[in-house]
Amino acid sequence: MHLHSNDERAGREWTVTATVTALLLTACRDAAPKMACMPITRDEVAYLARLSRIALSDAELDHLAPQLDQIITAVAQVQEVAADGIPPTSHAIGLTNVFRDDEPRPCLTPEAALSQAPAVEQQRFKVPRILGED
């Protein structure tokens, strides 16, 4: 057996936290120059949450805003790559449109399609009011 022994383990104290901190510091330091590392504000996060249709609480906003700021600072590293003239890739394999013959095929029954709906009325999805009163 060439697996570990407890003696081997004891001698070399090493923590994951050290690794993580080292990598993270590299990420933030490298991200800092060139483009403005725009700190994202609490108000901006609130606006993005509204766009995303998530009714965040104040406590969540307080918690999320600094985290997002940290993440955005780290991912901003992509801006330091010399990419002039490099075409973007949206998809790893060459995508072409896929067609099929327009033939009737079996599909879900109305009952099956509606079976998981939060509310149903007259064989339709029943949804809350969509248009405002004014």
Add this chain to the structure above:
Amino acid sequence: MELTRMTAAELSAALARSEVSATEVTQAHLDRIAAVDDRVHAFLHVAADSALAQAADVDKRRTAGEQLAPLAGVPVAVKDVFATKNMPTTCGSRILAGWHPPYDATITQRLKQAGAIIIGKTNMDEFAMGSSTENSAFGPSRNPWDLAKIPGGSSGGSAAAVAAYQAPLAIGTDTGGSIRQPAAVCGIVGTKPTYGGSSRYGVVAFASSLDTPGPFGRTVLDTALLHEAISGHDPMDSTSIDAPVPPVVAAAREADVSGMRIGVVSELSGDGYQPGVLSRFAEAVELLESLGAKVTEVSCPHFGYALPAYYLIAPSEASSNLARFDAMRYGLRAGDDGTRDAEEVMALTREQGFGAEVKRRIILGTYALSSGYYDAYYGKAQQVRTLIIRDFDAAFGQVDVLVSPATPTTAFGLGERTDDPMAMYLADLCTIPSDLAGNAAISVPCGLAPEDGLPVGLQVMAPALADDRLYRVAAAAEAAFTGRWGQPLLASAKGLDS
């Protein structure tokens, strides 16, 4: 031999010779789940009744003399991201709690057609976003090597189920490493097939240009058997590749690397990597060389930017994909008391139904795609994606496969990174490049890190549609390592022995 300790290949042979029935095999695994899953929490749903019904059907067909597929009667655990008809499918999220899909994912269908027994649905990070299963709305799974450690993620329940002998095989999905990272930290085998090689139809979408279903097993051959069973063109998935399935099972049986050119990626090493991970990786490379492979070092200069590019691309796609959870047609609906309009109900539902990481990523993606930031973030990330693909192309011009550690560290402690998203994201440092490029990659155990006695994974990466090369290399390494250790690595896992 105990049925739960047998490999899928051994079970398949014993079932074919009618030495054991599918019902006995299924019951043995259900018993094992009942005995250990309160500690491992690999499963969100154990499908005892339907599994036994499926097993009885397989037994009946075999008795009638029908020729059955290799996996007929072999249990498979399925990640809860795959739609399973009339069986709960939650994706680890409160927003889908109680949802019973009215249809099967293509892979679910293929498993059923092959006679594989769907034994249950496994735990995962919510919507496959995470590296530890701690983002599951239903509590984390635990690593069978040490119950205080994470099993990896997002397919952590699938990996833990296989490592804890609750199922010989499992299915997961890999978007940034969600199969290979849990396989590595649980000491088992896991493959991300070529993108488009396995169908996404009926897989709840996270990042559609990256999501790739794939297999887990305790051996390389088992993993290949499942890979073959689930792969192949699917007209229901417009990004499915219409090409023959690479000969993965034959490659796993050959297990020969003599004359193969293997490239060690210089950028996936060095600072920030756990020393014991690097030493086990170095041993694996020496081993492959001793088996006749030609090893060289290869530089992929843009791999350092894969992680930031991924954390722009994946959240951007997620912010769009998860817009479907709108409380109108299925899933949770909150606050619909007659006074609120649809938009308010939607926002309240998503607030209550999504967990913190999902909200973080939706907001991050919304930011990266918003006008004014699009070019600086999403656009730039897409250019980096091109450069990473070019790095791979250049590398595969020189070598047949690339190798690296599968993860920078072994399994970390539960709770250790939950409030530090960037630290959590680093778990996928080595696996992300293959997702961005859409090629194939595997993680196979290569020993235990001396510092903590936890498993280390060797990652092998191959060009798109050359998935068979992964199995050739992984099987050769597995055979040589097992010979050296005197037993499979997993035999030394003691987390459930108390």
